[in-house]
Amino acid sequence: MPRISIEDLKRIKEEQTGKMVLRGGQFRAKVTVHMGTCGIAAGAREVMNVFRETIAEKEIQDVILTNSGCAGLCAKEPMITVEVINSAPVKYILVDKEKARKIFEEHVLGGKVVEDYALAIGSETMAV
Amino acid sequence: MCASPYYRLQLMMCAGTGCIASGSLDVKAALERELAKRNLQNEVQIIMTGCNGFCAMGPLVVVYPDGIFYNQVKPEHVPLIVEEHILKGRVVEKLLFKDETVKGRVPLMKDIGFFGLQRLIVLRNRGLIDAENIDEYIARDGYAALARALTEMTPEQVIEEVKKSGLRGRGGGGFPTGLKWEECRRYNNFPKYTICNGDEGDPGAFMDRSVMEGDPHSVLEGMAISGYAIGAEQGYLYVRAEYPLAIQRLQKAIEDARSYGLLGKDILGKGFNFDIGIAPGAGAFVCGESTALMYSIEGKRGMPRIKPPRSAEAGLWNQPTNLNNVETFANLNPIILNGGDWFASIGTENSKGTKVFALTGAVINVGLVEVPMGTTLKKLIFDIGGGIPKKRKFKAAQIGGPSGGCIPLGMEDVEIDYESLQGVGAMMGSGGVVVMDEMTCMVDTARFFTNFSVDESCGKCTPCREGLKVMFDKLTDIVDGRGQEGDVEFLIELGNHINNTSHCGLGKSAANPVLSTIRYFRNEYDAHIRDKHCPALVCQDLIDFVVLEEKCKMCGLCFKNCPSDAIVWEKKKVAWIDRSKCTKCRTCITNCKFRAIH
Numbered sequence: 186m187p188r189i190s191i192e193d194l195k196r197i198k199e200e201q202t203g204k205m206v207l208r209g210g211q212f213r214a215k216v217t218v219h220m221g222t223c224g225i226a227a228g229a230r231e232v233m234n235v236f237r238e239t240i241a242e243k244e245i246q247d248v249i250l251t252n253s254g255c256a257g258l259c260a261k262e263p264m265i266t267v268e269v270i271n272s273a274p275v276k277y278i279l280v281d282k283e284k285a286r287k288i289f290e291e292h293v294l295g296g297k298v299v300e301d302y303a304l305a306i307g308s309e310t311m312a313v
Numbered sequence: 314m315c316a317s318p319y320y321r322l323q324l325m326m327c328a329g330t331g332c333i334a335s336g337s338l339d340v341k342a343a344l345e346r347e348l349a350k351r352n353l354q355n356e357v358q359i360i361m362t363g364c365n366g367f368c369a370m371g372p373l374v375v376v377y378p379d380g381i382f383y384n385q386v387k388p389e390h391v392p393l394i395v396e397e398h399i400l401k402g403r404v405v406e407k408l409l410f411k412d413e414t415v416k417g418r419v420p421l422m423k424d425i426g427f428f429g430l431q432r433l434i435v436l437r438n439r440g441l442i443d444a445e446n447i448d449e450y451i452a453r454d455g456y457a458a459l460a461r462a463l464t465e466m467t468p469e470q471v472i473e474e475v476k477k478s479g480l481r482g483r484g485g486g487g488f489p490t491g492l493k494w495e496e497c498r499r500y501n502n503f504p505k506y507t508i509c510n511g512d513e514g515d516p517g518a519f520m521d522r523s524v525m526e527g528d529p530h531s532v533l534e535g536m537a538i539s540g541y542a543i544g545a546e547q548g549y550l551y552v553r554a555e556y557p558l559a560i561q562r563l564q565k566a567i568e569d570a571r572s573y574g575l576l577g578k579d580i581l582g583k584g585f586n587f588d589i590g591i592a593p594g595a596g597a598f599v600c601g602e603s604t605a606l607m608y609s610i611e612g613k614r615g616m617p618r619i620k621p622p623r624s625a626e627a628g629l630w631n632q633p634t635n636l637n638n639v640e641t642f643a644n645l646n647p648i649i650l651n652g653g654d655w656f657a658s659i660g661t662e663n664s665k666g667t668k669v670f671a672l673t674g675a676v677i678n679v680g681l682v683e684v685p686m687g688t689t690l691k692k693l694i695f696d697i698g699g700g701i702p703k704k705r706k707f708k709a710a711q712i713g714g715p716s717g718g719c720i721p722l723g724m725e726d727v728e729i730d731y732e733s734l735q736g737v738g739a740m741m742g743s744g745g746v747v748v749m750d751e752m753t754c755m756v757d758t759a760r761f762f763t764n765f766s767v768d769e770s771c772g773k774c775t776p777c778r779e780g781l782k783v784m785f786d787k788l789t790d791i792v793d794g795r796g797q798e799g800d801v802e803f804l805i806e807l808g809n810h811i812n813n814t815s816h817c818g819l820g821k822s823a824a825n826p827v828l829s830t831i832r833y834f835r836n837e838y839d840a841h842i843r844d845k846h847c848p849a850l851v852c853q854d855l856i857d858f859v860v861l862e863e864k865c866k867m868c869g870l871c872f873k874n875c876p877s878d879a880i881v882w883e884k885k886k887v888a889w890i891d892r893s894k895c896t897k898c899r900t901c902i903t904n905c906k907f908r909a910i911h
Contacts, residue, residue, distance in 0.1 A: 188573065190582055191581050197448050198452050198454070201452030206378075208325065208377045208441055220401050240319045
């Protein structure tokens with residue numbers, strides 16, 4: 186490792202903070218892929234992979250990707266929930282690889298809900 | 314797939330000495346195998362952190378970003394965690410922490426009283442960073458305080474800020490850190506040294522070990538700041554050899570800091586030179602005393618010397634030397650970054666900031682906790698510690714190890730700071746808190762600590778070397794049933810002599826456990842001496858081993874557990890102990906739920 190300057194300290198801090206964002210709880214958007222048995226059978230794993238690849242490719246540091254259980258609407262799986270900070274969560278249904286890419290581009294990065302694929306605004310436990 | 318994987322989950326596993334002992338490395342290996350089996354190794358990252366503090370519940374796994382807290386995880390649980398949580402996103406209920414005070418299981422760390430009620434300054438990075446990764450320390454503002462000191466502050470300003478913070482020595486003495494530095498800076502005799510005292514020796518104390526293992530850079534940064542403030546270019550870390558993991562992680566941290574130029578010549582290009590060497594100690598308790606410690610580093614026999622001259626004037630190799638405790642150094646980064654006023658706003662009038670305590674003994678949540686000064690003992694033991702296990706009653710807490718004293722039931726509202734503790738006959742010490750329940754004999758406890766001090770006395774001065782041995786023999790007489798009228802008065806007189814005439818701080822406080830147990834539990838001493846009975850049923854020669862008919866519920870637990878077939882019992886009959894077979898092992902007493910054996 187080379188000797189570092191004060192500027193390097195700041196640079197290392199920024200780079201590392203991105204990698205540690207999961208632990209700090211500070212993120213701009215959160216994508217939840219519902220991965221109950223139903224979701225996995227319907228292709229949630231592929232959807233998850235699309236998000237992982239996109240996040241890695243674009244070196245995005247303020248979006249976290251997580252999974253949760255079945256949301257109850259097994260007929261409409263794979264489902265995902267997108268939460269952008271300061272706005273209500275949005276649930277998408279029947280997501281495939283193509284839709285996942287579009288949702289990521291327009292909603293997660295652009296902040297605009299992809300209405301064609303959306304089921305509802307709110308979470309399964311509480312309507313907004 | 315991309316070259317650098319995007320991890321969607323991070324599993325933070327505690328790799329402190331406590332959790333390693335309870336098997337965290339086996340769990341890690343099992344997790345790695347299971348993740349590889351399911352091809353998830355590029356999705357889920359395992360990070361080994363320093364001590365998380367909740368040692369009683371180890372091995373611990375915290376899953377981020379959700380902050381789900383699993384405890385007592387065993388390798389056989391791993392497939393379930395991977396299948397349910399990591400693959401399907403369902404929390405594994407049975408591995409969640411069960412809070413005694415709340416019904417049901419509580420999944421989030423911040424909702425667990427043990428974590429939620431703490432205030433972390435010293436332990437700010439615990440469980441959050443990889444202890445062996447300097448970049449993660451930097452990401453949490455590591456070395457930013459050193460950078461600020463070197464670029465924006467003169468050494469005098471650094472000292473001023475530390476004085477303003479009100480920080481006092483965390484090793485036990487409680488001397489104001491800023492004043493210590495100021496005095497050391499005044500001497501123009503070079504080279505000067507700064508030393509970190511990591512010779513934590515109190516029974517039941519593990520605060521410093523945890524900081525050195527879990528966040529080694531915070532100690533190095535604090536030492537570098539002190540070096541800049543007093544004008545030292547060399548620091549020594551004195552760590553007891555019983556802490557191999559701490560030494561290993563500190564060594565790695567020093568090497569990493571050197572290669573970044575954060576230690577060595579011309580640090581951060583600001584012309585300040587400072588380096589640190591590790592001096593392993595052989596684990597003598599007396600080497601925690603500052604002058605003995607310095608002799609030990611010099612390669613001499615560790616014995617305290619007469620002061621003055623104070624170490625600030627003539628310490629290590631007779632050069633001006635500053636010595637602070639591990640925890641004191643770990644406080645410096647936040648003080649420099651947030652300012653002395655911020656630190657002084659936490660705590661009580663004369664004790665600022667927080668204090669780390671090692672909570673052990675008869676308490677449910679054994680572990681490491683950090684609370685603001687002024688927190689009551691009650692809150693520490695009951696709200697954070699979860700209270701006393703097995704529905705037993707709180708009896709006393711020993712604070713300050715073999716130099717401290719006990720605080721009995723009825724005084725648990727005492728606020729923990731330097732002065733209040735001294736007022737009730739205990740002392741802050743380094744922060745070990747041993748909780749005792751009604752099954753603890755106070756005479757026996759005093760004897761235990763006195764025995765420790767007898768073993769660890771360096772032998773230099775007579776009151777400590779001889780006086781403690783006489784005290785120990787007298788206490789042995791009392792617990793063996795040979796106590797006589799006047800023994801307690803003798804112990805008080807001798808104890809006061811030892812405290813008043815010993816040479817160093819350890820001898821001056823060595824009689825405290827005896828004096829404070831006499832002060833609060835005189836009746837127990839009297840029961841041992843006059844009635845030849847141990848009320849807590851600990852001293853085996855002072856127990857009758859008789860079943861009390863009115864208390865016996867005829868459950869037969871004593872009968873089932875007795876290893877020498879000395880108990881006669883049948884259903885619906887009161888048990889009876891055959892004294893000719895009884896070996897006085899106390900198994901029946903510890904198993905009886907009704908305290909029916911006397």
